[in-house]
Amino acid sequence: MSSRIELTRVRQTFLVRGDEDRALREFVALDDLDLVVEAGEFLTIVGPSGCGKSTVLDLIGGLATPTSGRLTADGVPITGPGLDRSVVFQQYTLLPWRTAQANVELALEASGGLTRRERSDRAREYLDLVGLSDFAGRFPHELSGGMKQRVAIARSLSHQPQVLLMDEPFGALDAQTRERLQEELLSIWRRTGTTVVFITHDIDEAVFLGQRVAVMSARPGRIQEVVRIELDQDRAGEEDLRSSRRFAAYRHHIWSLLRQQQLGAEQGGDRDEDRELSHV
Amino acid sequence: MSDLLTERTAARPNHRQEEAVRAKGVSVRRKRAVTLGRSLAGLLTLALVWETAPRLGLVDAYFIPPLHVVLQTWWEMVTSGELWRHVSASLVRSAVGFGLAIVLAIPLGAAIAWYRPVREFSTPVLEIFRNTAALAILPVFILLLGIGETSKVAIVLYACFFPILLSTISGVASVDVQLLRTARVLGLSPVETFRKVVFPAAVPTIFTGIRISGAAAILVLIAAEMIGATAGLGFLINYAQFNFLIPTMYAAIITTSAIGVGVNYGLVALERRFSRWRA
Ligand SMILES: Nc1ncnc2c1ncn2[C@@H]1O[C@H](COP(=O)(O)OP(=O)(O)O)[C@@H](O)[C@H]1O
Ligand SMILES: [Mg+2]
Numbered sequence: 001m002s003s004r005i006e007l008t009r010v011r012q013t014f015l016v017r018g019d020e021d022r023a024l025r026e027f028v029a030l031d032d033l034d035l036v037v038e039a040g041e042f043l044t045i046v047g048p049s050g051c052g053k054s055t056v057l058d059l060i061g062g063l064a065t066p067t068s069g070r071l072t073a074d075g076v077p078i079t080g081p082g083l084d085r086s087v088v089f090q091q092y093t094l095l096p097w098r099t100a101q102a103n104v105e106l107a108l109e110a111s112g113g114l115t116r117r118e119r120s121d122r123a124r125e126y127l128d129l130v131g132l133s134d135f136a137g138r139f140p141h142e143l144s145g146g147m148k149q150r151v152a153i154a155r156s157l158s159h160q161p162q163v164l165l166m167d168e169p170f171g172a173l174d175a176q177t178r179e180r181l182q183e184e185l186l187s188i189w190r191r192t193g194t195t196v197v198f199i200t201h202d203i204d205e206a207v208f209l210g211q212r213v214a215v216m217s218a219r220p221g222r223i224q225e226v227v228r229i230e231l232d233q234d235r236a237g238e239e240d241l242r243s244s245r246r247f248a249a250y251r252h253h254i255w256s257l258l259r260q261q262q263l264g265a266e267q268g269g270d271r272d273e274d275r276e277l278s279h280v
Numbered sequence: 281m282s283d284l285l286t287e288r289t290a291a292r293p294n295h296r297q298e299e300a301v302r303a304k305g306v307s308v309r310r311k312r313a314v315t316l317g318r319s320l321a322g323l324l325t326l327a328l329v330w331e332t333a334p335r336l337g338l339v340d341a342y343f344i345p346p347l348h349v350v351l352q353t354w355w356e357m358v359t360s361g362e363l364w365r366h367v368s369a370s371l372v373r374s375a376v377g378f379g380l381a382i383v384l385a386i387p388l389g390a391a392i393a394w395y396r397p398v399r400e401f402s403t404p405v406l407e408i409f410r411n412t413a414a415l416a417i418l419p420v421f422i423l424l425l426g427i428g429e430t431s432k433v434a435i436v437l438y439a440c441f442f443p444i445l446l447s448t449i450s451g452v453a454s455v456d457v458q459l460l461r462t463a464r465v466l467g468l469s470p471v472e473t474f475r476k477v478v479f480p481a482a483v484p485t486i487f488t489g490i491r492i493s494g495a496a497a498i499l500v501l502i503a504a505e506m507i508g509a510t511a512g513l514g515f516l517i518n519y520a521q522f523n524f525l526i527p528t529m530y531a532a533i534i535t536t537s538a539i540g541v542g543v544n545y546g547l548v549a550l551e552r553r554f555s556r557w558r559a
Contacts, residue, residue, distance in 0.1 A: 061465060083467045093462040097480050097557040106476065110467045139557055159466075 003162035005037040010069030031220030044210030052221025086156035101136040126154040146177040353527035369511040377436025389448025414439035427508035439500040440493035447489025451482030484555040
């Protein structure tokens with residue numbers, strides 16, 4: 001139920017048009033990025049906006065091909081999307097004309113091999129897993145943001161992927177809903193044993209969820225450091241894990257890493273700032 | 281932590297929400313009744329003006345007879361079966377042309393939109409055709425197809441075709457890319473992606489085109505029937521006017537309006553039905 005993902009010297013460049021001249025230029029989004037996600041691991045990737053987090057996820061998901069470098073899932077090169085890897089995006093991606101139940105079934109229709117009845121049962125099972133059994137017949141516009149993301153999670157898990165890829169899935173939710181979904185996600189992860197790669201720009205979220213946190217740096221995108229997190233998650237229900245001293249220490253460490261980056265970028269990037277000011 | 285999973289939000293709205301909904305329901309119903317009342321009053325006013333203006337000599341009663349005279353003639357035409365002969369001729373022509381347009385334009389539009397080069401190639405040509413009034417082309421159709429049924433069906437087809445085609449193209453081309461990415465991630469084949477994601481997403485937009493075409497179908501046909509036909513509402517209106525059968529002419533005009541209103545309402549209702557999820 002889980003795969004090991006390996007990225008070796010992955011480089012991704014895009015052709016972008018310059019601001020001043022309209023010439024096409026090569027923009028290096030990821031440069032020589034190395035990362036290993038162990039089977040069954042919960043890895044979070046944190047980094048400033050625009051550092052290339054989504055690009056990494058698109059590559060693992062097979063939605064894009066790297067300019068160079070190697071990506072494998074259990075040793076097999078990743079060449080395109082596959083049902084062994086499932087993605088939950090930040091934007092709500094439910095089909096608005098299908099009910100919650102039918103949206104989950106969509107994933108099962110594509111994977112095939114199930115009768116109508118089995119699909120329906122399986123969809124119910126996974127809606128139950130995310131606590132939405134009572135909402136199976138609702139359309140997306142009748143669900144809250146948090147519920148929609150839960151349906152998306154149920155849909156992604158329903159075809160039992162080896163790897164669950166999540167791109168800031170809780171980014172658009174309010175703080176309370178987000179914390180609750182984080183706890184639910186951990187509980188689901190423990191029960192299913194799926195490998196999870198979870199992207200966020202929120203340090204607290206990264207520390208709370210991850211067994212390891214990969215801190216990314218921008219321009220070009222690289223993994224700056226991977227921090228192993230050892231928190232007593234089992235007692236999370238009884239005490240506020242997020243205000244414990246260990247949690248604070250991890251948060252501070254990652255914050256400092258990101259801060260250093262930012263200072264470095266500002267010193268090197270004065271020219272950028274001047275240009276921005278001259279536009280005003 | 282599992283109790284967090286079992287803890288569920290209530291499916292029912294709370295009391296205050298329910299009350300609010302109920303209160304709103306009442307006011308909505310009353311508002312609807314008021315709207316309906318005003319609409320009827322509007323219609324009644326029109327009828328009253330039509331009835332009294334000729335009687336008071338404000339207009340020439342010969343050219344605009346009082347409403348009751350028109351309605352009497354209308355009823356005679358209904359009972360004699362004469363009206364139905366013309367109505368059915370018109371309805372068959374517009375239905376065939378309209379139906380053909382739907383059957384041809386939707387698949388073609390979908391194909392054009394799906395293949396970007398084809399779309400870019402054909403858009404300017406389609407824009408030219410769309411902006412060429414159907415009636416301007418009528419002489420061409422008569423030259424090519426004669427004045428029989430074929431040229432009339434063809435002109436309706438032409439008028440209906442482009443709104444449906446262009447709305448299909450825009451509906452299919454503007455499908456949310458995020459949904460397409462999801463389809464890829466879920467492993468949907470291109471055919472499945474089209475059938476389950478792209479087409480349903482485009483249906484409301486396509487329906488806008490269909491509704492526009494429904495109105496155009498009748499409009500264009502009436503005009504075409506005035507030029508060369510031996511039956512149909514357009515022919516009847518024209519024929520009655522030539523022969524000074526003034527009440528007959530108005531009866532035919534009223535019938536045309538009623539059909540137009542009916543078709544439009546029907547299509548709007550269908551459009552709502554298919555776009556419900558957009559709410
Ligand atoms: N398809 C693309 N074409 C051009 N530039 C892109 C493309 N996708 C991403 N980028 C650029 O690559 C960088 C990283 O993007 P992204 O991975 O979305 O960042 P993040 O998810 O960390 O916010 C950004 O500067 C973005 O503008
Ligand atoms: Mg992103």
